[in-house]
Amino acid sequence: MSSIIEIKMPDIGDFDDVDVIEVLVAPGDTIGVEDSLISVESDKATMEIPSPKGGVVKEVRVKVGDQVVEGTPILMLEVVAGAEAVVGEKAAEPDPAESVETPVAAPAATGYSGDVDLHAEVVVLGSGPGGYTAAFRAADLGKQVVLIERYESIGGVCLNVGCIPSKALLHTAQVINEAAEFGDIGVTFGRPEIDLDKLRAHKDAVVGKLTGGLKGLAKQRKVQIVHGYGKFTSANTLEVESSDGNKTVVGFNSAIIAAGSRVTKLPFIPWDDPRVMDSTDALELAEVPKRLLVVGGGIIGLEMATVYDALGSKVSVVELSPDLIPGVDRDVVRPLERRIKKRYENIWLNTKVTAIEPTKTGLKCSFEGKNAPNSDTFDRVLVAIGRSPNGQLIDADKAGVAVDERGFIAVDKQQRTNVDHIFAIGDVVGQPMLAHKATHEGKVAAEVIAGRKSWFDARTIPSVAYTDPEVAWMGKTEGECKAEGIEYIKGVFPWAASGRSLSIGRDEGMTKVLFDTDHRIIGAAITGPNAGELIAEAVLALEMGADMEDIALTIHPHPTLSETFNFAAEVAEGTCTDIYAPKKK
Numbered sequence: 120m121s122s123i124i125e126i127k128m129p130d131i132g133d134f135d136d137v138d139v140i141e142v143l144v145a146p147g148d149t150i151g152v153e154d155s156l157i158s159v160e161s162d163k164a165t166m167e168i169p170s171p172k173g174g175v176v177k178e179v180r181v182k183v184g185d186q187v188v189e190g191t192p193i194l195m196l197e198v199v200a201g202a203e204a205v206v207g208e209k210a211a212e213p214d215p216a217e218s219v220e221t222p223v224a225a226p227a228a229t230g231y232s233g234d235v236d237l238h239a240e241v242v243v244l245g246s247g248p249g250g251y252t253a254a255f256r257a258a259d260l261g262k263q264v265v266l267i268e269r270y271e272s273i274g275g276v277c278l279n280v281g282c283i284p285s286k287a288l289l290h291t292a293q294v295i296n297e298a299a300e301f302g303d304i305g306v307t308f309g310r311p312e313i314d315l316d317k318l319r320a321h322k323d324a325v326v327g328k329l330t331g332g333l334k335g336l337a338k339q340r341k342v343q344i345v346h347g348y349g350k351f352t353s354a355n356t357l358e359v360e361s362s363d364g365n366k367t368v369v370g371f372n373s374a375i376i377a378a379g380s381r382v383t384k385l386p387f388i389p390w391d392d393p394r395v396m397d398s399t400d401a402l403e404l405a406e407v408p409k410r411l412l413v414v415g416g417g418i419i420g421l422e423m424a425t426v427y428d429a430l431g432s433k434v435s436v437v438e439l440s441p442d443l444i445p446g447v448d449r450d451v452v453r454p455l456e457r458r459i460k461k462r463y464e465n466i467w468l469n470t471k472v473t474a475i476e477p478t479k480t481g482l483k484c485s486f487e488g489k490n491a492p493n494s495d496t497f498d499r500v501l502v503a504i505g506r507s508p509n510g511q512l513i514d515a516d517k518a519g520v521a522v523d524e525r526g527f528i529a530v531d532k533q534q535r536t537n538v539d540h541i542f543a544i545g546d547v548v549g550q551p552m553l554a555h556k557a558t559h560e561g562k563v564a565a566e567v568i569a570g571r572k573s574w575f576d577a578r579t580i581p582s583v584a585y586t587d588p589e590v591a592w593m594g595k596t597e598g599e600c601k602a603e604g605i606e607y608i609k610g611v612f613p614w615a616a617s618g619r620s621l622s623i624g625r626d627e628g629m630t631k632v633l634f635d636t637d638h639r640i641i642g643a644a645i646t647g648p649n650a651g652e653l654i655a656e657a658v659l660a661l662e663m664g665a666d667m668e669d670i671a672l673t674i675h676p677h678p679t680l681s682e683t684f685n686f687a688a689e690v691a692e693g694t695c696t697d698i699y700a701p702k703k704k
Contacts, residue, residue: 121199123177126156126170128191131699136186141457143167143449144194148176151601153609155450156193157181166613166698167450174198223529225537228519231353235370237345239265241568242357242371244349244513247275249545249557250377251333253565257375258340260569265369266342267349267359272330273337275379277554279326280399285422287322288402289585292429296587300624313430319404345369351518354538373540373568376520376528377561378513380506380546388502392477396501398423407431408498410464412484414472416443418584420503421455425586427501428462435465435497437472437486444584448597450611451644454627455586467491475500508547532574534564542568556580579642581658583651588628591654594642594661595633607641608634610667610691614647616698617686618678623648630683632657634691638666643687649680656684667692 131137141158144150155167178195181187243254246268254266272279298308337344345367347359352368359367382397389395393405401423407430413420416438428434436443436459443466444452460466470488477483481496508526515522521537522528528543530536536543542564545557559575566573581593600607614620614628628647635641643657660670670688675681689695 121174121197124172124174124196124198126172126193126196128187128189128193129168129171130189131159131166131168136188139181139183139185139187141453142179142181142183143453144176144179146176146178150174150176150196153597157187158453159187160615167611168193170196172196172198223521223523225521226516226519228354228538229352229517231356233368235356236367237265237343238370239263239343240372241265241375241565242267242369242373243375243377244357245269245275245377245379245545246273246333246344247377247379247545247557248277248554249561250275250375250379251337251561252558253375253377253544253561254342255336255340256562256565257568258342260565260571262565262569264340264342265371266337266344267357267369268344268346269348271346272326273333273344274326274330275377278329278333280402282554283329284322284326284402285398285426286585287325288318288404288426289422289587291318291321292426293587295429304624313407315404315407322402322404350514351516351520352514354518354541374518374542375534375561375564375568376510376513376515376536376541376543376547377545377557378509378547380508380552382502383505383507385502385504387473388475388500389477392482394477394482394499395475396499398501398503401427401501401503406499409433410481410497410499411435412437412482412495412497412500413503414500415503415505416440416445416466416468417503417505418444418582418586419505420501421459421584421586423501423503424459424463428459433464434462435467435495436463437467437470437488437491439469439471441469443468444590446596446598447590447592448631448644450629451592451596451631451646452590454629454646455584455588455590458588458627459586465491506546506552508552510543510547532576533567534560534575535567551580551582553580553582577662579658579661581654583654585651588625588647589650590644590646591650592642592644593654593658594640596642596644597633600633600642605641606636608636608638608667608691610634610687610689610695612683612686612690612695612698614680614683617680617683619680620647620683622678628680628683630687632667632670632684632687632691634667634688638668638692640665640667640670643684645684647680647683653681653684656681 137159140160143155151173153169158167175197180192240263241257242265243250244267254264258264347361349357349359352358357369411432413424413436416436424434470491474485482500483496485494510522510526510528519538528547530543530548534542544560546552563573563575579594584590611631615626631644633642640660645653667688675685
């Protein structure tokens with residue numbers, strides 16, 4: 120049995136009225152308790168109004184621009200008796216038989232009877248952050264190590280064509296944007312002149328310094344680097360083929376697979392057209408297109424959109440999911456979405472690209488989506504829909520290592536595969552595909568090989584989108600808590616009430632912290648400048664088992680962005696004096 124109830128504006132403190140700046144739900148939406156309904160703004164702060172009930176939205180009674188006060192009707196909600204979506208209501212326990220994945224059958228290892236050109240106690244296949252960390256740690260523990268890298272420079276995707284070069288360009292984008300925005304406070308700079316050759320050289324110099332440093336560290340540790348494409352030929356040998364066709368057989372006692380991942384490529388896209396780019400191509404900065412389409416509204420796509428927007432491109436983003444950066448709570452991504460909606464030409468959600476046709480005037484892209492056009496033409500298209508693990512590209516089956524159909528390799532807490540002396544780390548062992556996860560896994564694998572008692576037991580792995588503003592999160596999200604039936608207490612502090620945020624002209628951010636019913640921190644998210652730096656404190660708090668009182672009583676320097684973490688904890692415990700939070704009924 121269901122009933123229709125009216126949701127009204129709660130008491131938000133000493134305000135005669137506030138302006139509605141965003142309506143966050145629509146008729147037909149299913150919402151839970153504490154889901155945000157509208158955003159309102161006063162002369163002091165911006166805040167989101169949560170729902171006191173869960174149900175289905177039948178009618179929305181406010182619109183953007185309306186002024187509301189306590190008691191103003193917001194919407195009509197259909198609530199089903201006995202089935203109300205309550206925060207923390209325990210979900211039914213899953214059937215263990217249904218939650219266990221079918222294990223991949225282990226292949227029979229191939230025998231090898233030929234000569235071995237080089238022998239290693241430990242061989243590491245791949246020199247990305249996980250690979251070189253594993254190699255260096257094993258060497259530090261007294262092992263004789265061979266590191267195999269396909270390309271001339273070590274460092275893998277992250278250092279050469281990923282994390283590092285993209286951050287060099289994102290810093291440039293930040294400076295350009297900040298210079299332009301200073302005009303709003305009376306400091307005007309001239310229009311920037313972009314020298315792509317110099318900018319590209321700067322990016323390459325940063326990469327070269329880091330990769331050169333790694334080469335020196337390998338030499339100091341007596342880690343031998345073998346360049347070429349490595350593939351297993353048995354459970355104790357690898358064959359490495361160099362770019363000139365020479366082959367080297369490497370024998371080993373133990374191996375660590377750190378083969379990484381590659382860009383996922385859709386088959387219908389004309390990759391032979393140079394105007395179609397993947398993330399590696401985009402970092403080359405061949406030109407600044409007048410109109411750029413970014414296919415994929417995840418971290419990689421939005422980071423590159425940030426760069427090209429700052430350099431002068433008119434950017435459009437198309438995302439198959441209903442939200443940007445899928446998997447993150449909607450309220451966390453919303454400040455980013457608000458900002459880029461004003462800057463970008465288009466953002467099409469719930470939309471897919473069905474075809475890309477090269478023409479003389481550009482790339483004609485066809486779309487399927489409610490708000491997208493049937494087609495539009497762009498000067499360049501960046502496809503950033505994710506990455507695929509390289510587990511199936513190294514002949515792991517010849518070593519007896521089980522690889523699933525997607526290319527992932529299953530490992531235990533010590534990074535050991537189904538073959539006792541072969542380990543795997545990084546992107547090939549599963550999500551999240553992040554360099555900082557791989558480095559910790561690499562240390563574990565090296566230490567276990569060296570006979571130490573070591574396990575990968577991280578309680579959380581932080582994620583960061585280096586967009587403008589940055590979006591960072593760790594631990595549980597609200598969405599995960601609701602799906603898993605985890606009871607939680609939430610504290611949200613809007614950066615519109617932060618003196619430091621206001622002083623730098625960026626008030627759109629927010630800090631959110633989640634606690635369990637024992638007040639232990641279980642999750643956090645931060646949106647705003649330097650969120651990627653700020654999230655580290657939340658990660659440490661979770662790893663150390665901190666509770667909301669620990670965080671609230673920790674004196675943070677003022678005025679800083681870091682104190683918003685402290686304030687969010689105070690909001691959760693009801694002691695925050697820097698904002699007036701809506702009363703929970």
